Amino acid sequence: MITKEQVEHIGWLARVNIDEEDAFEFASELSTVLDYFGQLDEVDTSDVKPTYHVADVINVFREDKPTGSLKQNDVLANAEEVQEGYIKTPKII
Structure with missing residues (x-):
């Protein structure tokens, strides 16, 4: 269970002002979210391959080959x- 003090500390770290009334509400909501994560931790995923991307993507980059450049x-x-012999641009300060 997340406490009101922990919520206030998280708010301080994020530089967000949290009222005392909101702190109690956020503590309850965050505790609910963390309970869901606890349920996920109990699921046996030993036979499941890690999914790094939903589609099977392979390296689509081409080999980097030097080519000729444009003439000046x-x-x-x-x-x-x-x-x-150079492109003149506006001065930016």
Whole structure:
């Protein structure tokens, strides 16, 4: 059973102000949730494979192969403003 003091401590850790009346209500609700977890702990899952994803997903990443890059002139052709061979952007502070 979660106590009112434990709820207040959790609220303090989360930087949430909890009234005394709400603390009693939250303590009851949290205790109910933890009781459900206790029921789950009693279930025998020794023959159940761990499920990491609901669908059988395999690595879909392609092998990283270096390829040629665009030529500087082709890239700069799309830029609004160019300065000394670079794309000029607004100064952000």
